[in-house]
Amino acid sequence: MNRRRFLGQASCSAVSAIPVLNTLLNLRLASSIANAAPPQASEYRALVCLFMSGGNDSYNMLSPLTGASSTHANSRTEYENTRGNLALPLTGLHEVHPLNTPDRTFAVHPSMPRLAQLFEAENAAFVANVGTLIEPVFNRTEVNNASKRLPLGLYSHADQIEQWQTSVPQSRSGVGWGGRMMDLIKDINPSQLVSMNISVDGSNVFQSGITGAEYAIVPSDGGGNGGAQALAGYQSGYNANSGFGNAASTAVDSMLARQYGHLLQETFQQKRRDAQAAYSIYHNATSGALPGSVNFRLGPGPNNEPPNRLGQQLHQVAKAIMGRSAIGALRQTFFVNLGGWDHHSETLSQQQTMLAWVDEAIGAFWDQLVLLGVENQVTLFTGSDFGRTLTSNDRGSDHAWGGNHFIMGGSVAGRKIYGQYPSLALNPLSGGELNPLDTGRGRMIPTTSCDEYFGELALWLGVPPSSLHLVLPNVGNFFTPGATGPLGFFG
DSSP states (O other): OOHHHHHHHOSOHHHHHSOHHHHHHTHHHHHHSOOOOOOOTTOOEEEEEEEEETOOOHHHHEEEEESOOSSOSOHHHHHHHHHGGGSOOSTTOEEEOOTTOTTOEEEEOTTOHHHHHHHHTTSEEEEEEEEOOSSOOOSHHHHHTTOSOOOTTTTOHHHHHHHHHHOOTTSOOSOOHHHHHHHHHGGGSSOOSSOSEEESSSOOSTTOOSSOOOEEOBOOOTTSOOBSOOOTTOOSSOOTTOHHHHHHHHHHHHHHHOOOSSHHHHHHHHHHHHHHHHHHHHHHHHOSOOSSOOOOOOSOOTTOOOOOHHHHHHHHHHHHHHTHHHHTOSEEEEEEEEEOOOOSSOHHHHHHHHHHHHHHHHHHHHHHHHHHTOTTTEEEEEEESOOBOSSOSSSSOOBOSOEEEEEEOTTSOOSOEESOOOOOOOOOSSSSOSOTTBOSTTOBOOSEEHHHHHHHHHHHHTOOGGGHHHHOTTGGGTOOOOSSOSSOTTO
16 A cells, blocks of 8 residues: 555545645644633534535525515515516415514425424524625615625625635635634644544535644445545454455554654654544444434435435434544534535426425434434534525526525524515616615625624634634624624524
8 A cells, every 4th residue: 555545545634635834834823813711511512514505596495475575565476476487386385483573474495394393393593685795785786886895706606605615705715614613612622633623525615724624524325334434455453354454554554653753744644643543533433323213314215216415414414413522522513515506497396306305304413413412502504605586587597696594403593584584576677776685687685694694603603702703704894793693593
């Protein structure tokens, strides 16, 4: 086994994903960041980012049902007029009754009964019309005149995915806000061998920091296998039936035991050792079965339905949470991703299928959290490239800006819609402005910034208010960080 093969097969992304020289050059910066006060020994908190790559059409995920909007006496009629052939029929909608909109009700997509149930039980909430912003933008005139700074590549998949994960819309960056949280508070965790940030979807920007990166694992399969991947051919003990394995493993052990006098070489060698140690810790911590018989649909269904790809990822997240003590974690973030939301055609039929996957997976995840007794200590939140146009391009919708998202967890002050659910009226092609938020075709200017959304989550995880600007550089443009978040969805 040569050096190149070893590096290519090592399970911990830290071996190959962290530029060692960059880490060394930034140690002084990392050591200067004040950490949050250690929590009580039993306190554990985790954030789970569910990213919907491609741009979810979220005004059908949460649509108006009864009551007036700011521009129409009947918000449902306004929705139907604007969405045209993309409007969902009334049949099958799940009516929800937000506590903070007493004169209005809303509808959750027919494919999401569990989300509606969790919302009504006050274990989930929505955040309305969220998007990337550098500073507040109030109307389309400011957009058209460029009198406000606007995000780079506003309707571009690549740019907006990156900006949702960095929260720095004014520049391109490879450091995410989850990575900056890790840089700031990772020392809360008793052990540092397994990263505070764990991804079940490979490398991502959100969890990449200055001093480290995500620990990449693989989703569960139909047999329940998954998690950290072992170094191919390596075995920790002697196996009488595997002569080659014994020889290869001895060679790896010998290589790992070698000491180097050169600082850079020895630092890189230590990364190799840590990667192997991290695999052993993670594998042993997550090898047991989860309690109960929660169905994440890891394999094909009885009628040969395909596995739920998101369920496979959240199953591994649940196993990592179960093994948190053995991993040595009091704070964790997780990244899961379901792609395929770029529905320029057949939006209604494609969303019917894909939102059902999301609903099934988050329902199973919630049930598992309850069985583990950590439903109050874990918060799942959604992200996506952008919202989509309210108008139809015939049978689909196109790239837009603000969109709706949901958060789920026992600590969430649920059954509320946070932020401002906007009027869905369209501006006329000429003449007076009816809806200042519509920049054209129902591309909605966000009324809640990503910084407000993420700031609430970061404070809950343990980022000190005085250090929040280190995680979210633009946060001061939207609110002054304090003991409570800007939106209040943690009470």
